Amino acid sequence: MKQYLDLCQRITNEGSWVNNERTGKRCLTVINADLTYDVAKNEFPLITTRKSFWKSAIAEFIGYIRGYDNAADFRKLGTSTWDANANHNTEWLSNPHRKGTDDCGFIYGKVARNFPKPDGGSIDLLAQIVDHLSKGMDNRGEIFTFYHPGAFHMACLRPCMYSHHFSLLDNTLYLNSTQRSCDVPLGLNFNMVQVYFFLAIMAQITGNKAGQAYHKIVNAHIYEDQLDLMRDVQLKRDPFPSPQLIINPDIKSLKDLETWVTLDDFDVEGYQHHEPIKYPFAV
Numbered sequence: 001m002k003q004y005l006d007l008c009q010r011i012t013n014e015g016s017w018v019n020n021e022r023t024g025k026r027c028l029t030v031i032n033a034d035l036t037y038d039v040a041k042n043e044f045p046l047i048t049t050r051k052s053f054w055k056s057a058i059a060e061f062i063g064y065i066r067g068y069d070n071a072a073d074f075r076k077l078g079t080s081t082w083d084a085n086a087n088h089n090t091e092w093l094s095n096p097h098r099k100g101t102d103d104c105g106f107i108y109g110k111v112a113r114n115f116p117k118p119d120g121g122s123i124d125l126l127a128q129i130v131d132h133l134s135k136g137m138d139n140r141g142e143i144f145t146f147y148h149p150g151a152f153h154m155a156c157l158r159p160c161m162y163s164h165h166f167s168l169l170d171n172t173l174y175l176n177s178t179q180r181s182c183d184v185p186l187g188l189n190f191n192m193v194q195v196y197f198f199l200a201i202m203a204q205i206t207g208n209k210a211g212q213a214y215h216k217i218v219n220a221h222i223y224e225d226q227l228d229l230m231r232d233v234q235l236k237r238d239p240f241p242s243p244q245l246i247i248n249p250d251i252k253s254l255k256d257l258e259t260w261v262t263l264d265d266f267d268v269e270g271y272q273h274h275e276p277i278k279y280p281f282a283v
């Protein structure tokens with residue numbers, strides 16, 4: 001939590017203003033931030049200086065694991081985070097690749113679970129990584145990537161947190177996640193939960209101990225219409241201790257995640273937080 005608040009403070013103190021053409025808003029921006037989450041100690045990096053809707057973040061990530069490309073499927077799982085990008089972005093609405101209401105196009109897991117091969121066919125990157133890690137193997141390239149520049153024109157948004165690289169060392173599983181662009185008030189609240197969750201659940205389904213997750217952010221920004229709430233409200237509050245994430249131990253395989261898992265399989269213990277803050281969302 002302290003590392004999150006330090007980043008927010010750094011942006012408000014030292015950030016530079018950048019015009020963002022896609023959203024038509026200015027962003028206060030810094031380049032490079034490195035966050036670490038201790039999954040071994042179960043220090044769940046949940047924001048405490050406002051109420052976090054952490055289940056929505058886990059639902060979004062399970063949607064990526066399942067290869068979802070439709071906002072309605074995300075909603076059924078328990079999150080409406082893709083509604084705006086699928087249905088309220090004028091450029092995407094007139095894109096000939098859009099298949100109708102709620103279609104997000106070739107995004108995130110839809111790409112990574114069907115990664116196109118130049119010589120035809122596709123690869124399921126996640127199935128491959130789960131198979132290797134379950135056998136205690138790390139080929140130094142266990143990378144789950146959503147990044148396919150050749151497919152950007154077929155998606156409502158490019159992936160932000162785009163790469164998750166797993167490593168096994170001394171029977172302990174580590175994760176290095178990379179994010180190219182980060183909406184610190186809204187997106188990061190979710191992305192921290194997702195990086196932590198991804199290492200915890202992958203350790204559980206591959207039978208390894210979880211170690212640390214390292215989260216690299218390149219462009220970290222606060223939108224101009226979010227700044228007052230961050231500086232004058234959220235940053236004035238004192239954080240509480242980290243809660244713990246509880247995951248149903250019956251989740252034992254990728255198939256379990258793909259089929260029966262719901263948000264009821266997750267809980268937090270000891271979550272003390274301040275009042276919610278409603279930040280504006282830039283489409």
Ligand SMILES: Nc1nc(=O)c2c([nH]1)NC[C@@H]1CN(c3ccc(C(=O)N[C@@H](CCC(=O)O)C(=O)O)cc3)CN21
Pocket residue numbers: 052053056079080081082085157183186187188189190277278279281282283
């Ligand atoms: N501008 C922008 N920021 C983002 O963080 C973002 C995008 N766009 N587009 C794609 C996804 C969608 N994400 C989102 C979308 C909405 C919320 C949001 O509204 N969060 C609220 C409450 C959510 C709830 O009740 O479930 C929050 O207070 O955190 C968060 C992340 C993250 N990503």
Ligand SMILES: O=c1ccn([C@H]2C[C@H](O)[C@@H](COP(=O)(O)O)O2)c(=O)[nH]1
Pocket residue numbers: 022157158160161181182183184186187188191
């Ligand atoms: O997981 C996510 C997804 C998106 N974001 C934010 C980062 C940016 O503010 C926008 C995406 O805009 P681009 O113009 O494509 O960079 O969404 C996030 O923080 N986390």
